[in-house]
């Protein structure tokens with residue numbers, strides 16, 4: 001499903017990823033780990049088709065990673081922590097908008113919110129949520145899209161113990177549904193609970 005072939009990613013002054021090759025089959029989860037500034041988010045942006053490789057190739061379901069390609073966008077759901085929201089739409093209305101846009105049952109929006117532990121916040125506006133509540137909302141938005149690959153940067157960020165437990169379970173449920181997941185993390189617990197493969201960057 002996700003195929004990375006001899007990938008190199010650099011900044012102006014350093015090589016972040018050099019000659020990375022891997023295959024992530026449907027239903028498997030890849031954890032990307034490494035210190036601050038090592039290139040985890042950069043790798044996720046490349047997998048999400050938001051950044052071109054300096055050399056090498058990334059494909060999802062055979063399609064070259066390119067955010068401007070509608071076929072690629074349909075295959076990949078991305079949560080990189082930079083999502084915008086509409087001031088006039090509630091939490092639940094945002095999720096319903098996503099389900100409607102992707103032609104899936106709008107009822108799963110409320111189910112997803114309940115499962116994330118913020119079902120009681122359905123009628124609030126996203127800008128009124130706490131950091132952890134906002135993270136749960138963002139995770140719901142990523143997971144309700146009917147994509148083959150889910151790409152998430154630091155899913156545990158800002159979450160309490162129960163929230164981290166929910167994320168680990170949610171990742172395992174995605175892979176049980178034959179979706180693939182790529183996440184960057186600083187949590188060894190999430191790696192051990194969620195990952196089938198691990199890539200370490202920055203060394």
Ligand SMILES: Nc1ncnc2c1ncn2[C@@H]1O[C@H](COP(=O)(O)OP(=O)(O)OP(=O)(O)O)[C@@H](O)[C@H]1O
Pocket residue numbers: 011016034035036037038039040041042043184
């Ligand atoms: N837009 C940008 N322009 C220039 N350099 C950037 C840009 N974004 C990131 N970098 C640099 O690229 C390197 C890798 O950054 P990246 O965000 O991928 O690291 P990370 O491993 O995700 O870090 P963290 O654990 O802190 O989130 C860092 O040195 C960073 O300063």
